[in-house]
Amino acid sequence: MNLPAGLVRLTLPLTLAVVGGRAGPPFPRSPRLRKPLPRFLQLLPLRSVDLVVVANVLLFWALYEGGLGQLMSQNRIPVPYPEWRIYFTAAASSIPLLLREHWPLAAWRIGTLGMFIAAPTVDGLNGLPASAPGIITYVLVVYSVAVRCEREITIGVLIISVLGVAISPSDGHEIVMAAILLAIPALLGYNVRARRLVTRRLAEEERRSKQALAGQAVLEERARIARELHDVVAHHMSVIAIQAEAVPLRAAGDTGRLEEGLREIRALSLSAMTEMRRVLGVLREGDGRPDIAPQPGLGRLEELVGTARSAGLTVTLKLGGDLLGLPAAVSLSAYRIAQESLSNAMRHAPGSTVSMKITRSGAELHIQVANDAGHRSPTETGHVGHGLIGMRERVSMLGGSLWAGPVGTGFAITAILPIVENA
Incomplete structure (x- = not known):
């Protein structure tokens, strides 16, 4: 038979408190509450001691001994209770303290059952439904439940605890006092739980944020390395490919010219390998030391233009202003754009x-580079590829601007790089 939804919502906290609920995992303990054992006890399996557990054990023993002594001294009714009953009552009023740290909900269930069983004995000896040790233990157990359990479970525990006082031989004043006494630790524990959950979520968000930033840094570094490798490989391989095609034609069977052309190709290959090693140096060598070889800049522009001329281009270069005192990042970006x-x-x-x-x-x-169509077929496409993407990334990192596109039958690139000293 299906119960009404409203009734299910009303009885759910009670059901969770009695049979269905489970306590959450314990929150991380502050390092200040865990102390290392002395050196002469280091051979034991335990290397440190939990001060909260020690406090629970000491409090259990104090309440058990105090409650037992009080009950024994009051066991003078016309027909004294058997001693086992006195011992059971004292144990039922204090044993839940040993369980509340690891099994708070089980400790509350055992404590509630023990209170009901021991109530007749306590009432017969001192005229109260519960002893002082039992009240202290029960309040601490309710606090532990509120700290470790969901809100619905805490509400169910509080309702059942107050109802238990109401059905015991108590007057209205005692019921109100019990309700207040139990509500205080429940609210306090709930607030502690909420604060710890927020702290845990913030720590988790901070951890995820750090991971995301680290991942972003890795992606940015990979993009930077890929951009540098593209610039180096694309330029040098283009020159090498053109030289390899042109050398046999220029040599025309002349062994001397062929050897000279091959030496140029070898020099270009060595230059490409040197620049690739510089780029890959940021990945660090096996001994952990980075490669500190300088990156190319505008000081090597004449060398770059000479290489392009040897590959068959007719290059005219005009320089203006002081280009020697540029920041390294600006000089490198300008060199790579020209390259x-x-x-x-x-x-x-x-x-x-x-x-x-x-x-x-x-x-x-300001960087302006323009070329005509050269020997390109009219059906061939223009400049499309990763090179322009790398240019835009370099310019964007420095906060500059870039324009690239066809001009007549050729192509032109204009870049403006801000000169920032810490770039």
């Missing part, structure tokens, strides 16, 4: 005429 522009001209417009103008104007560096 990629020449590489694009080699691949897409072989034999073209390229005009390159790099000038410094105040706090900006």
Whole structure:
């Protein structure tokens, strides 16, 4: 038979408290509450002692001994109770303290059952439904339940505890006092639980944020390395491919010219390998020391233009302003933009005429590179690929601007890089 939804919601806290609920995992303990054992006890399996557990054991023993002594001294009714009953009552009033740290809900269930069983004995000896040790134990157990259990379970525990007092031989004043006495630790424990959950969530969010930042840093580093490798490989491989094709034609069977051309190809290959080692140096060597070889800059621009001319391009270079005092990042980015522009001209417009103008104007560096169609077929596509993407990334990192697109039958690139000293 299906129960009404409203009745299910009303009885759910009680059901969870009695049979269905489970306590959550314990919250991390503060390191200050765990102390190492002395050196002469280091051979034991335990290397440290939990001060909360020690406090629970000491409190259990104090309440058990105090409750037992009080009950024994009051056991003078006309027909004294058997001693086992006195011992059972004292144990039922204090044993839940030993369980509340690891099994708080089980400790409350055992404590509630023990209170009901021991109530007649306590009432017969001192005229109260519960002893002082039993009240202290029960309050602490309710607090532990509120700290470790969900809100519905805590509500069910509080309701059943108050109902238990109500059906015992108590007057209205005692019921109200019991309800207040039990509500205080329940609310306190609930607030402690809420604060710890928020702290845990914040720590988890912080951990995830750090992981995300680390992952983003890895992706950015991979993109930077890929960009550098593309610039190096694309330029040098383009030159090598053109040289390898042109050398046999220029040699025309002359062994001397063929050997000279092969030496140029070898020199270009060594140069490419050197630059690749510089780029890969950021991955660090096996001994953990980074490669501190300098990255290329505008100081090597003439060498770059000479390589492009040897590959068949007609390059005119104009420089303006002080280009020697540029920040390293700006100089490297300008060099890579010029390098990629020449590489694009080699691949897409072989034999073209390229005009390159790099000038410094105040706090900006202007780069203008343009080429004509060269020997490119009219049906061939223009400059499309990862090179332009790498240019845009470099310019974007420095906060500059880039324009690239066809101009007539050729192609032009204009970049403006802000000159920032800490770039």
